[in-house]
Amino acid sequence: MPHERTILLVDGQSFYASIEKAARPDLKDKPVAVGDPARKNGIILAACPIAKSRGVTTAERVAEAMAKCRDLVVIRPRMQTYISVSLLITEIFESITDLVEPYSIDEQFLDVTGSISLLGSAEEIARLIQTRVKLSTGVWSRVGIGPNKILAKMATDNFSKKNPAGIFELTHNNIETELWPLPVHKMFMVARRMSAHFARMGLHTIGDIARLDLNEFKRQMRLRMGRQSDIQAEYYWQTANGIDPSPVVPGMRSQIKVINNGRALKWSMYRTMEDIEPLMVELVIEVCRRARRYGYMGRVVAVGAAETDGYQSSSFGRQMTLQRPSYLEHEVGAAVHELFLKHWKGMPLTQLHITLTDLSDDRVYQLDLFEDRERLIRREKAVDTLKDKFGPTAIVRASSLLKTGQAFERAAQIGGHWA
Numbered sequence: 001m002p003h004e005r006t007i008l009l010v011d012g013q014s015f016y017a018s019i020e021k022a023a024r025p026d027l028k029d030k031p032v033a034v035g036d037p038a039r040k041n042g043i044i045l046a047a048c049p050i051a052k053s054r055g056v057t058t059a060e061r062v063a064e065a066m067a068k069c070r071d072l073v074v075i076r077p078r079m080q081t082y083i084s085v086s087l088l089i090t091e092i093f094e095s096i097t098d099l100v101e102p103y104s105i106d107e108q109f110l111d112v113t114g115s116i117s118l119l120g121s122a123e124e125i126a127r128l129i130q131t132r133v134k135l136s137t138g139v140w141s142r143v144g145i146g147p148n149k150i151l152a153k154m155a156t157d158n159f160s161k162k163n164p165a166g167i168f169e170l171t172h173n174n175i176e177t178e179l180w181p182l183p184v185h186k187m188f189m190v191a192r193r194m195s196a197h198f199a200r201m202g203l204h205t206i207g208d209i210a211r212l213d214l215n216e217f218k219r220q221m222r223l224r225m226g227r228q229s230d231i232q233a234e235y236y237w238q239t240a241n242g243i244d245p246s247p248v249v250p251g252m253r254s255q256i257k258v259i260n261n262g263r264a265l266k267w268s269m270y271r272t273m274e275d276i277e278p279l280m281v282e283l284v285i286e287v288c289r290r291a292r293r294y295g296y297m298g299r300v301v302a303v304g305a306a307e308t309d310g311y312q313s314s315s316f317g318r319q320m321t322l323q324r325p326s327y328l329e330h331e332v333g334a335a336v337h338e339l340f341l342k343h344w345k346g347m348p349l350t351q352l353h354i355t356l357t358d359l360s361d362d363r364v365y366q367l368d369l370f371e372d373r374e375r376l377i378r379r380e381k382a383v384d385t386l387k388d389k390f391g392p393t394a395i396v397r398a399s400s401l402l403k404t405g406q407a408f409e410r411a412a413q414i415g416g417h418w419a
């Protein structure tokens with residue numbers, strides 16, 4: 001085969017529930033599910049293995065789950081935390097290869113072809129991943145290995161999730177004995193409707209499709225599903241045969257152009273610098289934190305604001321270039337402060353936005369011999385880690401405790417937007 005690659009698909013087991021259990025050691029041996037306990041009609045988004053062994057399934061109603069499992073602990077989802085953990089896992093993977101493609105919040109593809117000579121076999125890399133992810137997030141990883149994405153994905157879904165080691169490799173040598181005997185609905189992207197079509201065509205296992213001549217399969221599909229079905233036929237036939245040339249495409253990290261944050265404000269509350277300052281600090285902290293997470297420093301800081309006194313309104317958008325790229329809160333904050341004081345007309349605020357642009361990879365700038373910048377970066381990243389683990393309200397500046405601080409309110413809003 002030309003261009004043989006080694007691809008991993010890493011799946012976090014009971015992702016949301018595992019994160020909640022890691023945050024609450026007292027629940028270690030209890031059945032835990034994530035869903036809204038206040039809404040009995042709401043659904044279970046995730047259940048831990050103990051809850052699953054007691055019959056709880058994802059997507060069933062909270063009330064049904066609680067009837068089955070009386071001592072089920074139902075925890076309200078904290079989506080922002082799950083996203084942070086997902087990003088943290090991406091960072092762990094990026095220490096193994098720069099080809100990491102997030103596929104969903106709890107699944108990511110890694111192309112480790114270039115890492116094998118450094119880090120060992122694919123299986124050794126899989127075990128390394130399991131250990132590192134477990135230690136830093138509490139989530140157990142199941143890893144599928146394959147020569148391409150489709151086989152890695154089917155290895156995870158059909159095998160790694162079912163064996164205790166949580167690792168399985170599908171290759172062109174073993175698909176015939178391992179994958180082909182499985183019923184056709186075990187194939188990626190085959191749902192109930194499609195497997196009913198296949199059943200009526202006499203195709204019951206993945207191998208039944210794989211072994212057909214492609215043109216014969218296309219002909220049969222056209223008879224059932226019309227002329228438009230050629231592309232579908234080709235797709236399913238390739239999947240069954242483990243053919244997938246698509247590359248692992250790194251996610252947003254390489255596509256981000258700006259990092260910004262802003263707020264529409266109740267102007268009666270933001271009249272003086274004393275009112276505005278705490279909010280400004282929060283926006284700076286959030287922008288810098290996101291920049292650190294994505295691994296970007298910004299050279300240009302921009303501030304946009306709108307103000308009104310009820311009779312007249314005014315707005316401005318101004319930017320300035322820093323001496324060097326940064327994501328340090330005091331450096332970005334000083335620029336924001338200066339820009340704001342220079343252009344604010346002194347009327348109550350209705351909007352405040354800050355933006356970091358002209359981004360560059362932070363690895364280039366971390367070391368600075370003239371001042372102990374690395375220590376500052378480490379300190380701010382340590383705070384990020386705590387926030388990732390315990391939520392954005394774990395550490396808020398004292399200023400947020402003032403009446404205009406919105407960090408707590410916002411954290412609650414994010415939590416409330418999940419449904």
Ligand SMILES: [Mg+2]
Pocket residue numbers: 011012013014015106
């Ligand atoms: Mg999962």
